[in-house]
Amino acid sequence: MALQHKCINAEYEPVLFSQKEKIRFSKQTLVPILQDGNQVITDSWNIACYLEKEYPEKPTLFGDKYAQSLTKQFNLWMDISIHPLLAKCIMADVLEYVVADRDKEYFRKSREKRFGVSIEKYSTRSVEDIENLHHGLKSISVTLKNQPYIAGESPSYADYILFGSYKFALLTSPRNIFPADGPIMDWANRISNLFIKEL
Incomplete structure (x- = not known):
């Protein structure tokens, strides 16, 4: 994106x-x-x-250096706070539905070494894990009630950071991992429409 x-x-x-x-x-x-x-x-x-x-002559991803610094913080927040919650929701689905057969053994061993438990114990496909993710995204939902994009009136790289995670969950799991309605879904639809031909 x-x-x-x-x-x-x-x-x-x-x-x-x-x-x-x-x-x-x-x-x-x-x-x-x-x-x-x-x-x-x-x-x-x-x-x-x-x-x-x-490529400074092309449309800016951040806006200015101050916005870029804030976006870096948002990126860290996603990595530290949201991606672990998302991983618990979808890791078992990724292994079952996405990873090629030739790669399943490698994927399992490498992830179980990282998590310290089996993928099935780490990612139980529980409703509780999805609820924890939704709770983690609450501040984003509140933000998107008051403005169309995370960055404000137009999208920036901060929006693409979260949308990348949303799209990954959508493509790797048959379940609704992100909120199925409300501000986040409305926002996701707006982002999708920006790239409708590509996505």
């Missing part, structure tokens, strides 16, 4: 967990990766900052 917001055309290459050779050029093991000429940038936040710096 950052590339689309910046109106930058790009080629996209899917990568399976077991296809480490495809990303060896980045000298690390995680996605996303952006290759722009001779430049290789990893991590979503770093990619957004790179695009903002290198």
